[in-house]
Amino acid sequence: MIVLGIESSCDETGVALVDTAGVTVPRLRAHALHSQIEMHQAYGGVVPELASRDHIRRVLPLAEQVLAEASATLREIDVVAYTRGPGLAGALLVGAGVACALGAALGKPVLGVHHLEGHLLSPFLSSDPPEFPFIALLVSGGHTQLMQVDGVGRYTLLGETIDDAAGEAFDKSAKLLGLGYPGGPALSRLAQQGDPAAFKLPRPLLHSGDLDFSFAGLKTAVLTQVHKLGPALEERKADLAASTEAAIADVLVKKSMAALERSGLQRIVVAGGVGANRRLRAQLDAACARRGVRVHYPELSLCTDNGAMIALAAAMRLQAGVQQAVPNYAFDVKPRWPLESLAAERPGS
Ligand code: KG4
Ligand code: ZN
Numbered sequence: 001m002i003v004l005g006i007e008s009s010c011d012e013t014g015v016a017l018v019d020t021a022g023v024t025v026p027r028l029r030a031h032a033l034h035s036q037i038e039m040h041q042a043y044g045g046v047v048p049e050l051a052s053r054d055h056i057r058r059v060l061p062l063a064e065q066v067l068a069e070a071s072a073t074l075r076e077i078d079v080v081a082y083t084r085g086p087g088l089a090g091a092l093l094v095g096a097g098v099a100c101a102l103g104a105a106l107g108k109p110v111l112g113v114h115h116l117e118g119h120l121l122s123p124f125l126s127s128d129p130p131e132f133p134f135i136a137l138l139v140s141g142g143h144t145q146l147m148q149v150d151g152v153g154r155y156t157l158l159g160e161t162i163d164d165a166a167g168e169a170f171d172k173s174a175k176l177l178g179l180g181y182p183g184g185p186a187l188s189r190l191a192q193q194g195d196p197a198a199f200k201l202p203r204p205l206l207h208s209g210d211l212d213f214s215f216a217g218l219k220t221a222v223l224t225q226v227h228k229l230g231p232a233l234e235e236r237k238a239d240l241a242a243s244t245e246a247a248i249a250d251v252l253v254k255k256s257m258a259a260l261e262r263s264g265l266q267r268i269v270v271a272g273g274v275g276a277n278r279r280l281r282a283q284l285d286a287a288c289a290r291r292g293v294r295v296h297y298p299e300l301s302l303c304t305d306n307g308a309m310i311a312l313a314a315a316m317r318l319q320a321g322v323q324q325a326v327p328n329y330a331f332d333v334k335p336r337w338p339l340e341s342l343a344a345e346r347p348g349s
Contacts, residue, residue, distance in 0.1 A: 001318065002029075002072065003079045005299040005311025006059060006103070008089025008095030010141070011036040011046045013058040014307030015072045017077075018315050024316035025124050030069035034058040037182060038251050043296075044181050045171075050089035057179045059098050066307075077108060081314030084112025085334030086142070092333035093205040100331040109325035111314045116143060116339045117250035118309035119271040121152070121316055122298035125308060129270050130296040138339075139252060140272030141182075146211050146259045147339070149269070153322035157340040158259050159211025166248055167285075168272045169215035173222045173244045177237055187241045188277055194242030196279075199225055203254075211255050211262075218247055247321045249280045260293055267294045268314050276303040 001021070007014035039117040040046050044204050067073065082099035085092060096112065102122055103110035107168055119303035120136045123129060135158075136147045162170065166182055174183020179190065204214040222244055229236055256268055268288065274280065288295040317323040331341050 001078045001315065002076050003081055003311045003315045003318075004063070004066070004077045005113070005307045005309075005314060006063075006080070006082040006095040007100050007115070007118070007307045007310045008055040008059065008091050009083045009085070009304055010091060010305060011040055012305040013055050013062055014305060014310070015062040016058065016307035016311040017072060018051075018308070018311040020315050020319055026312050028125050028308050028312070029072065031306060032062045032069070033064045033306055034062060039122070041181055044175065046088070046092055048088045050194050051096055051130065051182055052089060055091055055094035059094060062307075066192055073101075074106060077106060079109055079111055079314060079318065080106075081111045081113050081197050081310055082261045083115045083118070083310050084332070085115065085337035087335060089333060089335040092335060093254070093331075096244055096331035096333050103327065104329045107327070108298045108331065110331075111278070111317070111325040113310045113317075114337060114339055114342055115310075115324045116140070116145075117342065118129050118313040120269065120339075121313045122149070122157070122271055122302050122309040123269050124298040125302060125312055126296065126299050128296060129296070130267055133265055133295070134267035134269050135256065135265050136269045136271060137252065137256045137265060137275075139270070139274035141171065142167060143272065144213050144215070146255060148263055149267070150250045152316050152320035153342055155340055155343055157300065158263070159213065159255065161213040161215060162217035164219065166213070166215060166252060169218050169248055169249070170274065172219040176219065176222050176226050177233075177241060184274060184277070188245060188279070190238050191242040191245040191279065194238030194240070196237035196242040196246035197245035198236070201243050203247055203251050206251055206254055211259050213251060213255065215248065218244065229256040236275045245277070245279050249277065249283050252280055253283045256284065257287050257291065260291065266292075267296070269296045271298055271303070273304045276300055
């Protein structure tokens with residue numbers, strides 16, 4: 001089975017082709033990505049209408065590129081998958097529209113995929129794929145969640161942020177430091193030259209006893225430091241960036257270890273854009289090594305949004321029999337869509 005996947009939920013257009021022939025974990029044949037970062041940079045964040053228009057421009061050339069790289073033809077595609085949600089409504093509609101049009105033209109079924117399920121399963125495309133069951137730490141621009149994953153489509157929410165997401169904390173703090181969009185990678189680069197212990201920043205809910213997160217207070221603390229430093233900010237910027245990154249990583253690692261302990265599971269998967277963060281990876285590696293727990297990451301290039309994870313998630317859902325692809329081209333999108341509600345949905349719905 002060959003699945004074409006299309007991702008267009010935010011500011012990246014991604015297209016990919018996976019193949020399930022002769023393998024238990026789908027194999028990535030080709031993927032192509034166009035990031036809109038440069039276009040949104042002038043505005044300091046994603047402009048939804050511009051995002052939708054750019055997805056329209058990019059998606060077909062990217063699909064052609066992927067088919068050429070995989071030496072495949074449109075006719076060989078068995079299923080067309082797209083990101084159904086969550087994300088920006090207009091942006092999602094582009095991927096859904098193109099996927100349904102392609103499916104209808106080819107007479108092939110289509111399948112709408114949950115964006116976070118794509119992130120969560122993306123480590124299966126790495127050279128060191130996980131095995132079920134595992135704990136998943138999902139850390140993206142819009143979500144911060146700990147899930148127990150017992151199999152494809154079997155997700156239990158253990159804890160989540162009660163306000164800002166981890167990626168949002170990176171992005172908002174970066175903005176306060178005068179770093180560009182997207183803030184996470186910029187703040188993380190600057191942090192490498194700073195002292196993570198230079199500023200005492202709050203680690204919200206660190207000892208709350210549950211698995212929830214809160215990051216809104218952190219940006220307020222960063223703002224207070226920025227005001228306090230005034231003109232001295234310039235020479236202390238790297239220290240403040242490093243201290244912010246350390247505060248976020250500390251909380252994520254501590255809660256992840258608590259989730260492992262409570263569940264008794266021996267494996268954790270980290271997914272979503274913040275999963276690319278070096279400090280988070282280093283601290284989690286060390287904590288997991290101490291406990292004798294395995295940790296899995298997606299390939300660095302597949303940490304942030306991409307089409308490969310969407311094609312993969314569709315193929316894995318079909319392989320596991322938790323969903324059927326149907327020739328229903330009445331595309332709908334779900335801009336708000338909790339991941340744990342997936343488990344409650346009937347196959348084929
Ligand atoms: O998963 P993703 O690409 O998009 C969403 O689904 O949200 O995640 C984007 C988020 C942004 O907040 C970005 O700043 C953050 O991931 N991010 C990072 C790094 N790379 C991306 N945060 C910290 N360190 C990084 N290296
Ligand atoms: Zn994402």
